[in-house]
Amino acid sequence: MGGVAIWGLHRDTADVRAIGLPVFSLGSLPTGPLAVEERPADALASARMGEWVVDSGDVVFGDDDGVVFVPGRHIEDLLLLAEGIRDKERRQAERTRGGETLRSQLGFATFLANRAENPELSFREHIRRVGGAVEE
Template sequence: MPSMDSQELRRRFAALTTAHLTDACIRAQVPVRCAPSALQAVVPGTRVAGRALPARHVGSVDVFLEAFEDAEPGDVLVVDNGGRTDEACVGDLVALEAETAGVSGIVIWGLHRDTADIRTIGLPVFSTGSLSTGPQRIEAQPENALESAVVGDWTVTRADLAFGDEDGVVFVPSSNAADVLDLAESIRDTERRQAERIRSGVSLRAQVRFDRYLAARRENPSLTFREHLRAVGGAIEE
């Protein structure tokens, strides 16, 4: 678990977005690990933040129940169902049991079902979509089924944190959480100041001295806008 507890983690993320976190990862030189864009909240506007609780699904819910045995309050169940589109692997009973176990949300690399009941339960669930049928297969559970979960291109372990909002889900190593959150808050504050100045009549081009950037780029074609922004204290790209 990161140095901050689950409540502090959720409190800080409540004033941020996943976009702030990804920009902060770039600034901190931490790999940006976004779940595929198809993975979205079942209920629009839902947010989640917590330590990843991985589980690899092979056709039966028992792997989730086993994961809940070791769950800590605020954990986020991260389900690896290989991104399958032929079966749903999480339904209302798993969501309800997750809530009972103190889990703060579920992220599924795959499909869910029982959408109406999940909405009623209110536990944040993120998935790639819904399908009425559950699994019609039972496969052998690998020994490391509770050690890691693959989501898109990324392998997620209990050393990671999961954050989700209207823009999707991003995973951040617990060891980098404090730095990433600090940077995200700084980026958020800079962007808010820039937005306020735009509304007051000072264009973004004026704020970031865009004319100076164009002149400098003519002298040095390799100069990037990101390098210029860092020099002038802008935050539009990170």
């Protein structure tokens, strides 16, 4: 187990950090549970995380920004997509370190000019057109 995801609050943050256990939760609270809720019969087979149900066939990825639940059958596709996003972001960062601003890389001046002609144009649409969208 690489960490714990909780749809609720956790406590003992300093102790959890000290043992190196990643905890992903909605926040912290100094007290323990104030009530014991009845658990569904399948509580050890699946877990409800907000509107999602996660089970043993799913894979959970987490970082400082949150967690993502992925059906195990989609892992290979997801990893290929994630590698593409990572590579594009690294190229953009490298160009930025080389002195080219992200504003320039994404053609922000062109976006503003096009937006003046078409107020419906979103920045997301623009960066898709110029190949700057990292998640696609």
